[in-house]
Structure formats: C-alpha cells, structure tokens
Amino acid sequence: DGGITQSPKYLFRKEGQNVTLSCEQNLNHDAMYWYRQDPGQGLRLIYYSQIVNDFQKGDIAEGYSVSREKKESFPLTVTSAQKNPTAFYLCASSTPGLTGELFFGEGSRLTVL
Amino acid sequence: EDKVVQSPLSLVVHEGDTVTLNCSYEVTNFRSLLWYKQEKKAPTFLFMLTSSGIEKKSGRLSSILDKKELFSILNITATQTGDSAIYLCAVLYNTNAGKSTFGDGTTLTVKP
Secondary structure, three states, X not given: OOXXXXXXXXXXXXXXXXXXXXXXXXXXXXXXXXXXXXXXXXXXXXXXXEEOOEEEEOOOOOOEEEOOOEOOEOOEEEOOOOOOOOEEEEEEEEOOOOOOOOEEOOOEEEEEO | OOEEEEEOOEEEEEOOOOEEEEEXXXXXXXXXXXXXXXXXXXXXXXXXXXOOOOXXXXXXXXXXXXXXXXEEEEEEOOOOHHHOEEEEEEEEEOOOOOOEEEOOOEEEEEEO
16 A cells, blocks of 8 residues: 555664654655654654755754655654754655645654653 | 644534634745644644635535635534544645645544
C-alpha cells in the first residue's frame, strides 16, 4: 500500500547527541515536509523540499538539518544545537500543484534524557 | 506575521451534541484552507476549502469558508466518542512549494 513510513517511532537520546529520523514515501510525491508538534500546539514547519537535491528552511529550522538525495526519502537530523529537541516529529508529502493536502506518516517521538 | 488561530482550544461534549470549531486566519498569498483530524498520531485530511460560501460535507461533518471575514468553521453533528480527536486547521499558501501554516488545534472530547 502507498504511504509514508517514519522510523523509529520512539527514540531516546542523551543531550549532546545527534539523531536522525527517517522518512520514506512511495506515493511518488514531489514535495516532502518535516513538522514538529509540541503539546498544546499545532504543527510547526522545520524544513521542506519540492524536488530532489533541493530544500528550504521552514519556520523553526535552527538546530536541524535535512537531505533529499532521493525522491522517496527525506531524513531529518536533530543536532545537539537544537535547544529543546524533545517533541513529536511528523513527516508529510504532497503534490502541491494538484491538490495541496498533506499525507502524514505516523510520527516519531523523540525524548532527550 | 501570518497567523492561524483556532478556538476553542479544547471542548468537552456528550454524545449526540453538535459542535462548531472555529479557525480564523491572517495570511498573505492565501490559496486554500484545510481541516485535518488527528486521533493518535498521523493527521488525516478532512476538507479543503478554496471558495467562499460553498459548504463541504462528509457525513456528519461539514465546513465552510468565509474569505471576506477570513475564517472557517467545522461543524460536527450528532457527535460520537469516535469523534474525539485534535482538529487542525491549516492555510495553504499559493506557491508551488505547498507550504502550510497550522493553527494550534482544538482538542475535542466526546463523552458517552
């Protein structure tokens, strides 16, 4: 079935460590996005990519990095420079030129100990 | 600065009640307004509204957009416990990137 797969679902890390969250889609979507969700808040855009080998910063990109080497994959690295990394991270994809609705993965919950 | 504001932030009702969720926005380069339902993890798409005054309907859920007053409402009639979720409103910008700004969501709890 087509969809978006995020891994891991749960992740614990110590302060000072970098961690990479995986996002893979088989929907043949051009655009992919990373959002962060904190309790009581909506989704805030971290990075997005419209095509392979190109990506742009969202509203809260500091302390994060991404790559887009393949159309299907858009991994997010949470670096030690991110001050408050504990959060729920959602990856999404879309076909902006056609509909604009986002298709989401199941999310990754990162806890920094 | 672009804003999407949802109200109320949380709501508790009993089965059978009707609820109205609100979303107001102030954004440049507006294209569409979308509603999503988030039950546990992945938000799922409900409606996309582009034109004013045209109601979108799906079963007990309906939504409408007012582009003059810059708001949208999501109505749920005859609520059920399965409607308990976070309802997210998002504004889609009129660019090729498909970038969206989300509100903080309304947490709806439906009690039996």
